[in-house]
Amino acid sequence: MRNVVKRFVGRHEKELNDELVKMALYYRFEPVVTNPFSGHEKGHVEKSVQVLRRKAFTKQYEFESIGHAQKHLDQAILELNLDSTIAVEQAQLQPLRGFYDYGITTKQTVDKYSFVHVNGNYYSVPDYLVGQKVIVKRYLNELKIVGSSQIIATHLIQKGEKQYSIDIRHYLTTFLRKPKSLEHSLVLKKTPKLRHCFLQYYQKTPRRFLQFIENHLSISLDQLIIQLEEEALKDHKVSKTPPSRAVNEARNQLQEYNLIHQVRKAANK
Template sequence: MINGELKDLSLAVLSSPCSNFRWAFLYKNQTSEVFFDSQVRFFEMIGGLYKEVVYDNMKNVVTRFIGKNEKDLNPNLLAFANYYGFNINVTNCFSGNEKGHVEGSVKIIRKSVFAPKYEFDSFEQAEEYLEKELLKMNESSLIEEEKKNLLKLKPKYDLAKITTQKVDSYSFVQAEKNKYSVPDYLVGKTVVIRNYAREIKIYVNDNFVCSHKKKDGSNEVSIDIKHYLTSLERKPGAIRNSLALKNTPFLKTIFDKYFIKEPKKFVEIIKNNKEKDTDELIDAFNEYIKFGEDTIPKDVVKEVNNIELKTRILISSYDDLLVGGVK
């Protein structure tokens, strides 16, 4: 249960029988990106590489079966294993004894971690809880001894799907079925999109521009109000009804209470503090407000900011998407 709604989530489980070490990552889908992302994260966490990795006969491992025992391995997995330098071992079909530890680990983690607690305010909270419980579960493992015998970790394998795209007139690019904002000075220019399992990164001429948490739905948008400061400076009054503001709950709360009659000052404060984190930005607003005890409480703002907005749009309709129709 995430924020009161029943969700189907996936658990990527990796285990080491030698040290009796079990680990898992939570995901919102079961794509090939997730399959590889979980392994990269595991290697980075362990700080080393195994000489051999054993896989089940899943589609990300076996492209097709030839006869009873012959298999064609997935070329993406072969490239992945070649980069990290480990051998691939695929279990035989219908041989549960060859994968007992990892299958048992799935059941153990589900029962020990998510049977006692299955309600969370957000996906991120569920992730934090899983990590905390796994640390407890592995206190008696011999993983620290095993780490001494692992191969040296190589630089992180880049799993991004790379595409190029022209930024539309509303300063959006599309990755898969969703839209992501970029700074409005890039309208009409071509950018490089690096699409990861959990994140979207955007570059111009090999220079990093911005990133977004990846959306898992369809026809969703991810907007950073800081990407529209140039446009909002020209027409600050448009911010009141802009989707850019509505998509940032804690800023909308501040605007509605303190800046409804001073939109220009609101934009100015954000622009002058655009590199700061949430707490520092709140301090900047409080410094301007100076109403004695009537200041913005950080804990309340954070709570508002954690609310997951379900803002969906039709791809063909952009009315008032940016700042009241301003392009």
């Protein structure tokens, strides 16, 4: 959890963090913070989450899934709220003001390779944004990148560090100028299925491959690969690239190794 106070301005003024201010504006409450080294100023609800956690998960703390854990928590909350006075407060409640955007918002500068860096990982954006500022909204499992007041890229959150989430459609302008650079590009290396399709059917016609993608920007990557393969099979201008000599030799060596392994396994029995 972030600190409520982002920084101190003078001796008494405090600047609150942006996420708290956003939540306060949505739910219409006024944040109240204590002074430094003044624990006696804190309210009696300081450990409300800890109390609820102990009540709900002390006796049972292992579950088959998050869904089962959520049902258990819901039931525990119902039991704790049997004596609630919420009915008295409901008359004063106001309707919600639309959908609350719970994503963590930051500003990022697009690097020279058309990536934004989030938690040590790399996410692609359209290459015309190199050097510009964009807004990044990070959710639990998804990342949305906003530029010019519209969503320009969406990615799944990458686990770990130095991972890449790349969309080839973000680099079409660059590759159409230099189509031969596509074969050994990082874009294809990080999208194995698309790379396999390219090497198998379009290695000799990279521009045709890129133009097909440019004409089908609205479909998903999986659908794009299927249509690329269908286009290659029905169009005689796009020929399937046969396996190279090195690939055939590697396959033969692998078959020989498997045969030796089976013989040794039978001998050991």
